[in-house]
Amino acid sequence: MKWIRQHKIFSVTAVIVIALCLFVLGSYLAGGGSGVLGRGVQSVIAAIEKPLSAFTGGARDTFKGIFRFSSVLEENENLKEENAILRQENIDLSMKKDELDRLEELSKAFDFEPYSGQGKAVAARIISLNNSNTYDVFTIDAGSSKGIEKNDIVVDGEGLIGKVKETGDSWAKVVSVLNENNSISFKVQRKTSITGIVAGDGKGKIAGYLMDNKATIVKGDVLVTSGIGIYPEGIRIGKVTSVDYNDDMQLKEITVKSTVKFTSLQKVAVFK
Amino acid sequence: MSYKKAVLLFAFAFIMQLSIINLININGIVPDLTLCLVIMITFLFEDGFRYGAIGIISALLLDLCTGQYVGISSLGMIIVMAGIVLLCRSMNRENKLSFVIVTAAGTLIYGLLLWLFMAMLGDPTGILYVLMYQPFYMAYNIVFSFILYLLMIKKAVRHRNDRYFV
Numbered sequence: 375m376k377w378i379r380q381h382k383i384f385s386v387t388a389v390i391v392i393a394l395c396l397f398v399l400g401s402y403l404a405g406g407g408s409g410v411l412g413r414g415v416q417s418v419i420a421a422i423e424k425p426l427s428a429f430t431g432g433a434r435d436t437f438k439g440i441f442r443f444s445s446v447l448e449e450n451e452n453l454k455e456e457n458a459i460l461r462q463e464n465i466d467l468s469m470k471k472d473e474l475d476r477l478e479e480l481s482k483a484f485d486f487e488p489y490s491g492q493g494k495a496v497a498a499r500i501i502s503l504n505n506s507n508t509y510d511v512f513t514i515d516a517g518s519s520k521g522i523e524k525n526d527i528v529v530d531g532e533g534l535i536g537k538v539k540e541t542g543d544s545w546a547k548v549v550s551v552l553n554e555n556n557s558i559s560f561k562v563q564r565k566t567s568i569t570g571i572v573a574g575d576g577k578g579k580i581a582g583y584l585m586d587n588k589a590t591i592v593k594g595d596v597l598v599t600s601g602i603g604i605y606p607e608g609i610r611i612g613k614v615t616s617v618d619y620n621d622d623m624q625l626k627e628i629t630v631k632s633t634v635k636f637t638s639l640q641k642v643a644v645f646k
Numbered sequence: 647m648s649y650k651k652a653v654l655l656f657a658f659a660f661i662m663q664l665s666i667i668n669l670i671n672i673n674g675i676v677p678d679l680t681l682c683l684v685i686m687i688t689f690l691f692e693d694g695f696r697y698g699a700i701g702i703i704s705a706l707l708l709d710l711c712t713g714q715y716v717g718i719s720s721l722g723m724i725i726v727m728a729g730i731v732l733l734c735r736s737m738n739r740e741n742k743l744s745f746v747i748v749t750a751a752g753t754l755i756y757g758l759l760l761w762l763f764m765a766m767l768g769d770p771t772g773i774l775y776v777l778m779y780q781p782f783y784m785a786y787n788i789v790f791s792f793i794l795y796l797l798m799i800k801k802a803v804r805h806r807n808d809r810y811f812v
Contacts, residue, residue, distance in 0.1 A: 383695070387724065387728070390699070390702065390724060391721065391724060394702075394706075394717045394720050394721045394724070395717070395721070397706070397716050397717030397720075398715055398716065398717040398718055398721065398763070398767075400716075401715040401716040401717060402715055402767050412710045412716060415707060415710055416710055416711060419664075419707065419710075419711055422661060423661070423664050423665055423711075426661060426664075426665035426666060427664075427665050429665075429666075501664070501665070502664035502665070502711045502712050503664070503668060503712060509674065510714065511712055511713065511714050512712060513711055513712060553714075554769065554770050554771075575770070576769060576770045576771030576772075576775070577771065577772075577775050578674070636674075637671065637673065637674055
């Protein structure tokens with residue numbers, strides 16, 4: 375006791391360090407969860423952050439509008455073109471719908487029910503980001519009060535963002551596809567028989583491997599979720615940027631760039 | 647500096663860090679306001695270590711909100727603070743260059759510590775990737791810390807171990 379009194383600062387620091395180590399250990403053992411106390415604190419913080427993040431989003435859009443007027447005009451033209459293409463595709467798809475209805479009837483006859491993919495969606499705004507440039511974990515302003523649960527799927531118009539890791543009453547923590555612990559089963563949109571597994575590589579990209587080494591996958595191929603695991607089928611994950619054969623592992627490895635622009639992400643949709 | 651002021655400063659930095667600071671996001675890189683404050687307070691004030699302890703709580707809350715594991719940033723910060731306290735014994739605290747060097751070194755050590763802790767918990771991110779972005783974090787943190795330094799230097803009490811203490 376005398377020694378502790380004589381070395382007060384050192385003793386307090388040692389106690390804090392031990393307490394922090396226990397925090398880290400507890401968090402690691404809980405799979406990154408925050409615990410009851412942590413969830414309470416996050417609810418308070420989420421309430422403070424919500425109006426500020428709305429202001430930030432608004433201010434960012436205003437500044438972008440001023441300084442990027444010419445690029446906004448160009449983007450508008452591109453969107454017009456894309457809209458025209460999509461309209462045509464819509465017409466084609468409605469024609470194919472009749473064909474699909476007939477096939478679904480046929481599948482019922484074989485007692486097979488494909489996933490409908492029409493879960494309840496909740497819109498949410500990102501209220502806090504960590505200050506790393508990996509975008510692997512962030513918080514949104516909707517939680518269990520809106521029916522959001524752990525492992526719900528988070529998307530935006532561009533594709534898959536991630537899954538809900540933890541929820542509070544008015545907030546939810548999302549683990550993005552760029553997180554290395556978030557494995558996703560995929561298939562190639564061009565040829566759906568080619569499947570594999572991807573996860574974040576810790577460098578802001580997605581990396582993974584193919585199930586079949588002999589399958590042909592090329593740079594630019596679009597990957598979508600396969601429906602195996604918690605992610606429903608058909609959500610865009612990203613585009614293949616490189617394909618390599620790993621001699622040691624005897625696996626065909628790929629690197630993928632997410633279709634989602636994480637650097638400008640503000641609003642998301644959560645699907646149950 | 648009083649504890650009340652330190653708490654207000656860290657609370658302000660905490661709220662800004664999670665929201666407004668993203669307005670000056672360059673390719674995902676933003677200044678770490680809590681770290682800047684911890685470095686500045688520990689470097690500039692006689693009992694900076696005591697006030698910096700509020701920064702540890704702030705870092706813990708930041709981890710709660712956006713971190714993968716809770717407590718990692720606080721651990722990194724406490725080591726950086728200890729380093730600054732030791733370093734300050736042989737540095738003139740009123741010298742601006744000393745402050746820039748301490749901020750740069752603090753940012754780099756903090757980044758490497760975070761990488762080390764995450765690697766110990768199974769994160770596959772390579773050290774080269776972390777080092778690649780460190781100069782940008784250092785530059786950003788130096789700019790912000792320096793602004794804070796200029797604002798706070800007049801409020802700092804002269805240290806007994808400073809060269810011109812009378």
